[in-house]
Amino acid sequence: MRDISHKLAFAHDGAAARYSDVFDPNNGTVQARVALGDRALLDRAVEVAKAAQPAWAAVNPQRRARVMFAFKALVEKNMDELAHLLSSEHGKVIADAKGDIQRGLEVIEFCCGIPHVLKGEYTQGAGPGIDVYSMRQPIGIGAGITPFNFPAMIPLWMSGVAIATGNAFLLKPSERDPSVPVRLAELFLEAGLPEGILQVVQGDKEMVDAILDHPDIGAVSFVGSSDIAHYVYSRGVAAGKRVQAMGGAKNHGIVMPDADLDQVVNDLSGAAFGSAGERCMALPVVVPVGEKTALALREKLIPAIEALRVGVSTDAEAHYGPVVTAAHKQKIENWIQTGVDEGAELVIDGRGFTLQGHENGFFVGPTLFDHVTTDMQAYKEEIFGPVLQMVRADSFEEALALPSRHQYGNGVALFTRNGHAAREFAARVNVGMVGINVPIPVPVAYHTFGGWKRSAFGDTNQHGMEGVKFWTKVKTVTQRWPDGGASGDSAFVIPTMG
Numbered sequence: 001m002r003d004i005s006h007k008l009a010f011a012h013d014g015a016a017a018r019y020s021d022v023f024d025p026n027n028g029t030v031q032a033r034v035a036l037g038d039r040a041l042l043d044r045a046v047e048v049a050k051a052a053q054p055a056w057a058a059v060n061p062q063r064r065a066r067v068m069f070a071f072k073a074l075v076e077k078n079m080d081e082l083a084h085l086l087s088s089e090h091g092k093v094i095a096d097a098k099g100d101i102q103r104g105l106e107v108i109e110f111c112c113g114i115p116h117v118l119k120g121e122y123t124q125g126a127g128p129g130i131d132v133y134s135m136r137q138p139i140g141i142g143a144g145i146t147p148f149n150f151p152a153m154i155p156l157w158m159s160g161v162a163i164a165t166g167n168a169f170l171l172k173p174s175e176r177d178p179s180v181p182v183r184l185a186e187l188f189l190e191a192g193l194p195e196g197i198l199q200v201v202q203g204d205k206e207m208v209d210a211i212l213d214h215p216d217i218g219a220v221s222f223v224g225s226s227d228i229a230h231y232v233y234s235r236g237v238a239a240g241k242r243v244q245a246m247g248g249a250k251n252h253g254i255v256m257p258d259a260d261l262d263q264v265v266n267d268l269s270g271a272a273f274g275s276a277g278e279r280c281m282a283l284p285v286v287v288p289v290g291e292k293t294a295l296a297l298r299e300k301l302i303p304a305i306e307a308l309r310v311g312v313s314t315d316a317e318a319h320y321g322p323v324v325t326a327a328h329k330q331k332i333e334n335w336i337q338t339g340v341d342e343g344a345e346l347v348i349d350g351r352g353f354t355l356q357g358h359e360n361g362f363f364v365g366p367t368l369f370d371h372v373t374t375d376m377q378a379y380k381e382e383i384f385g386p387v388l389q390m391v392r393a394d395s396f397e398e399a400l401a402l403p404s405r406h407q408y409g410n411g412v413a414l415f416t417r418n419g420h421a422a423r424e425f426a427a428r429v430n431v432g433m434v435g436i437n438v439p440i441p442v443p444v445a446y447h448t449f450g451g452w453k454r455s456a457f458g459d460t461n462q463h464g465m466e467g468v469k470f471w472t473k474v475k476t477v478t479q480r481w482p483d484g485g486a487s488g489d490s491a492f493v494i495p496t497m498g
């Protein structure tokens, strides 16, 4: 069987005391095993990173940016291979796997402009003969801990900005689809990144804990489920680190009576079922406003969902492929049962779905619930599967309150033709990323990604200027160049510029 190991800047035979199975979700078989690293391995990786980082930070930002340019070209050249590898472990269809890589590359494009964004601030004459300037300096060594659902994009969100700003970076990818991060690290080396600046350490909780406790790692970026995000945030901050930890989601799509329903159905099909619903910006809750909207939407939605094609991830016609593991498939089916037990109307049941020739694949058919209510556990929690829940609201205010009061606050979308309603909604909704007639409002790379409430712990977002802030420290210099001789008495009061 194929072994997947770390990508380290020192000789290592790849052997480990523990391994985790990596599945082929299309067939339900084990296709490889990944080595799970331990504290001793991390210690060695950190030592190498410490030795390499000062020289990398001293490389001028323009030259660091050139590595980003070269890396982007290499990823584009290897796009097909990367997308197939990603799809074979994750289960998302090839076109979607390319999107995963492309969205990561857009962060690399942002990083190509790093010399511009690293320019500090300067005030000439802040006081008599005094100038003040600031500079952004790297943290030193940063680490990223990433989820299974975007094995290219999320590692690139973090590693791109961390490296471009002069840090050494340790990536701990999901043990469920660990191959693409290793390939990305190889391509970074090929692009000219010095050894030791990006290393991939494979592992599970043991490695995560080692990262959180390591005194020489100054910043940790995490993306995954909320309970673990909160744990990572608390433990990392207690150890004195800078931590950003993005968590789960339950995004709502509000459909106003004036919305273009055909467009909404198109948008919802992709946003609720694309990637088998395994996206933190998926739209698993739809909220039609008013009885008439609910009935009309339901009538159009049912045939659209029934027409969805579920297939193996290499099927170019498939709308979505299998979910990532048998355990996750079971979890999704358990949530469907919970919804039924709690009294929601199961309109389309995706359980028991099998694909001829792939009977052991981890497939879940598209599922639709209507009459879901806010007291149901199946509404309150994230399902992370191809399950769409309809929650009916009588008014704009009632609809606005649903995502605003939900424990998660990652993304939300409003479908309407009414500019006033849209403006009100965007201003008042208690959620971090808002789409107006845009079902998956993932901000572009030079803006910034992050939710609110239990969807994110910490105070800086991913990529854009927020990412630059996270991976750098500000140093502010107040300088004076006296023209010689002592200038009067010592000052025993706080200096002012007045």
Ligand code: NAD
Pocket (backbone or CB within 6 Å): 145, 146, 147, 148, 149, 150, 172, 173, 174, 175, 203, 204, 205, 208, 209, 223, 224, 225, 226, 228, 229, 246, 247, 248, 249, 279, 280, 382, 384, 410, 451, 455
């Ligand atoms: P997960 O929380 O199971 O795993 C995320 C990472 O944490 C992995 O690297 C894993 O190895 C590690 N981990 C797992 N258990 C751990 C433990 N007990 N202690 C320490 N570390 C542990 O998440 P997942 O299933 O890989 O990804 C799906 C989740 O990620 C969903 O909840 C989804 O909404 C969320 N997500 C959020 C965002 C966002 O930006 N808000 C983006 C993508 C995914």
